[in-house]
Amino acid sequence: MTTTTSHVPEHVPDPGGPADGAAGPRPVRLIHTESTTEIPLHLLFRDAPGPAPVRLPPAVVARRPGAGRPDGGERPRPAAVRVDPGPAERPARVLPGAAGVFAGVCGAAGCLATSWWAGVLPPLAAEALGVPARAGAGGPGPAQWAAYAGAGVLGLFGFGGLARGRTGRAWVLGLFGRYRGTVRRTGLLWVNPLLLRRRVDVRLRHWRGEPVPAADRSGVALRVTVLVVWRVRDTARATLGVEDHEGYLRACVEAALLRVPMAGPGAGREAAEAAQDALTRLVAADTEAVGVEVFAVRPVRVEYAPEVAAAMHRRRIAALDAQHRASVLGSVVDSVEDTVTRLTMRGLVELDDYERKALVKDLTVAFCAGRGEAGP
Structure with missing residues (x-):
């Protein structure tokens, strides 16, 4: 890179002094502490190739807090939206239907046995069951009522929890608003009757x-x-x-x-x-x-849409008509070119430029008229 130096003048020329080249008295210094300084000037053009310029890595300037907002506060960043889909599906705890049937039969048998124990079982029922009738002792007592309650609860839980699982159907079980699982099994099942059941279709x-x-x-x-x-x-x-x-x-x-x-x-x-x-x-x-x-x-x-259907229909018809015209014109041009080429190559006619243009024009009009009469 070529470098030149420029000297700062030590005096200021007097406008009214002698012309250039004439010796004159040195004027008084305006600045007593002035001195001559060499200032390097880097030209935009260079005659000889110099060393390759050094490329510095880009500087990373940290943003000071509050620079993004006019009030000096920090600009809030948009938070990522996260959707909570809720609990995932998990299998619920159910028992085979045989367990519910067994519990219901046991509850019913317990009620009959308690009735016989309390002496309130009808003679016909006792005879049908094959047990001897027992005289009442003034009605059921506290023990009999407790037995009635236990047998009744057992029977209700046994028969009340029976359910039939179907293919392509599932139950979503919940207890007091809490998800307890999903039943996808088929056949006769026993589900806790205290659970709320929601049937869901899982078929395609x-x-x-x-x-x-x-x-x-x-x-x-x-x-x-x-x-x-x-x-x-x-x-x-x-x-x-x-x-x-x-x-x-x-x-x-x-x-x-x-x-x-x-x-x-x-x-x-x-x-x-x-x-x-x-x-x-x-x-x-x-x-x-x-x-x-x-x-x-x-x-x-x-x-x-109804508001643009008519306009788009006309536009489509116009596009089809333009496409048809372009195809007809292309076929006419090909036919004219083929006709003129054959006539010239076989030596049937000798045409100059003017006659060739006239022949092409006449043939084009004739072919277009013929295509128009033939129809699309």
Whole structure:
């Protein structure tokens, strides 16, 4: 890099003094402490290549607290939104149905035995049971009432807890508002009768909704009818995490249709499949927190909204007409070119530029008229 030096002048020339080159008296110094200093000047251009410039790493400047806000306070950072889906599904503790039947039979037998003990068993019932009738002793006493209570509670718990599990159905059990587990077993079961049971359908289901507002990539209003294939994967979250998981699913589908640009009527298959995949991913991500598994969200009917249907219909017809005209014109040009080339190559005619242009014009008019009479 070329470096030059510049000397600071030691005196200030007098405007009224002699011209350049003429010797004159040295003026009085304006600053008594002045001195000559060499100042290096780095030119923008260089004649010879010099050493490569040294690149310094970028400086990291720490932001002082309160610099982001005019009042001096620290700017709050948005907190990450975390959705608590509630307790996850876990199996509930149930017993086989035989245990409930046995407990109910024991309770009923205990009531009969207590009635015979208290002497209140009818003679016909005693004869049917094969036991001798016993005379009453003034009615049941405290011991008999206690036996009645124990046998009755045992019978009620035994028979009252019997339940039948079905394939594709589950029970969500709760006690005083607390989740106690889910029953997915089938057959005859015994469930604690004090637990609250909520039946949930866990089969594969499909839902076809009403036309929902949507838009295509150009912002044109559409009406889309979708088919959703889904099922309940986590019964606890689907029942306790949201008030109505089916209504929540419908709301997620409507929100996804507003976020994903749909393929309009007459669009290609690839565009429709891309929109379907995007809808499925969005709805599945939104419903995962509430235990609903979405397999597919398929648009089964896409049509323009009533306010733009007529205008879009005319626009589509105009586009088809323009496409047809372009194809006809292309075929006419090819035919004219082929005709002129054949006539010239076979030596049937010898044409200059003017005659060639006239022939092309006449042939084009003739072919276009013939295509117009033939129709599209």
